[in-house]
Amino acid sequence: MGRVLAVIIWILTLLSVLLFFYGKWWFPAAISDHAPALDRQFMITLVVVGVSFTAAQIGLGWMVWKYRDTGNRSDRAVYSHGSNRLEVLWTIITAIIFIALGLMGQSVWASLRLHDAPPGSYSVEVVAQQFQWNFHYAGGDNKPGRTDPSLIDDSALNFVGLDPSDPNAADDAVTASLVIPVNRPVELRLRSKDVIHNIWVPQLRFKQDLVPGMEIKVHFTANKVGKYELACAELCGQLHYKMKSYMLVLPEDEIQALQSLPQAEYQAKVKELLDKYPLPIYE
Numbered sequence: 001m002g003r004v005l006a007v008i009i010w011i012l013t014l015l016s017v018l019l020f021f022y023g024k025w026w027f028p029a030a031i032s033d034h035a036p037a038l039d040r041q042f043m044i045t046l047v048v049v050g051v052s053f054t055a056a057q058i059g060l061g062w063m064v065w066k067y068r069d070t071g072n073r074s075d076r077a078v079y080s081h082g083s084n085r086l087e088v089l090w091t092i093i094t095a096i097i098f099i100a101l102g103l104m105g106q107s108v109w110a111s112l113r114l115h116d117a118p119p120g121s122y123s124v125e126v127v128a129q130q131f132q133w134n135f136h137y138a139g140g141d142n143k144p145g146r147t148d149p150s151l152i153d154d155s156a157l158n159f160v161g162l163d164p165s166d167p168n169a170a171d172d173a174v175t176a177s178l179v180i181p182v183n184r185p186v187e188l189r190l191r192s193k194d195v196i197h198n199i200w201v202p203q204l205r206f207k208q209d210l211v212p213g214m215e216i217k218v219h220f221t222a223n224k225v226g227k228y229e230l231a232c233a234e235l236c237g238q239l240h241y242k243m244k245s246y247m248l249v250l251p252e253d254e255i256q257a258l259q260s261l262p263q264a265e266y267q268a269k270v271k272e273l274l275d276k277y278p279l280p281i282y283e
C-alpha cells in the first residue's frame with residue numbers, strides 16, 4: 001500500500017506541474033508598458049515555488065515508500081525530536097528566498113503606486129460604489145470640476161457629487177466605462193463611496209483596491225488600442241457580480257474628439273465606440 005501511495009503522490013505532482021506547461025487558462029496577452037517586468041517577476045516566483053513544491057512532494061513520496069508497513073513486527077516506530085540545526089537552516093533559506101522575491105518585485109509595484117504620475121498624464125477620477133463604476137473625466141479644459149460628497153445624489157445621476165456651479169465642471173463627463181488614450185501615461189485617482197472595491201483589468205496586469213476615505217493615486221501606460229473587460233475583484237456585497245465594465249484604449253485623436261463633447265453626446269459616443277471595438281479573443 002505504501003508503494004502505491006508514493007507512486008500516486010509522484011503522479012499527482014507530475015500532472016500538476018505539467019498543467020503549468022500546458023499553457024491554457026493562462027494570462028491573456030498583456031497591453032501595458034510595465035507588464036513584461038511584472039510577468040518576468042511572476043515567472044521567477046512560479047519557477048522558485050514550482051521547484052520547491054516538486055522537491056517537497058518527491059521527498060514526501062520517498063518517505064512514504066521507505067517507511068511503509070512491511071509486515072515486519074520488529075520494525076517499530078520510534079519518536080524523533082527532529083533536528084534543530086536543520087530546522088533553523090531551512091527556515092533561514094526560505095526567509096532569504098521570499099524576502100529576495102519581495103525586494104525584486106517591489107520596484108515595479110512602487111513605480112506604479114509610490115511615484116507621481118509623469119507630467120502630461122491623462123487623469124481620470126474613479127469613484128466606485130455598490131454596485132457600479134463611475135469614471136469622471138475632466139473634459140476639454142483638462143480641469144476636473146469640484147466634487148463634494150454632500151452633493152452626491154444617485155437619483156439625480158450625480159454619482160460623484162459634481163458641483164454644477166463650478167465652471168470647470170461644465171464640460172466634465174461621468175460614464176460607467178473607463179476610456180483612456182493609448183501610449184500615454186494614465187493616472188487614476190481611486191475613491192470609494194461605501195466599501196472596499198478593487199479595479200482589475202487582467203490585460204493591464206494591474207489590480208488595486210479602492211478604499212473608502214482614501215484617494216489612492218496610481219498610474220500606468222496602456223499600449224494597445226481596444227476594448228477590455230474591467231471587473232471589481234473584491235467581494236463587495238450581494239450584487240458584486242454586477243460590477244463589471246469595460247476599458248477602452250483609444251488612439252489620441254479619438255480621445256481628443258471625445259473630450260470636446262458635452263456629457264450626453266459623450267455617453268452616446270462611448271456607447272458607439274464600445275460596439276465598434278471587439279473584445280480580445282481568449283485562446
Ligand SMILES: [Cu+2]
Pocket residue numbers: 128129196197198232233234235236240243
Ligand atoms: Cu465592488
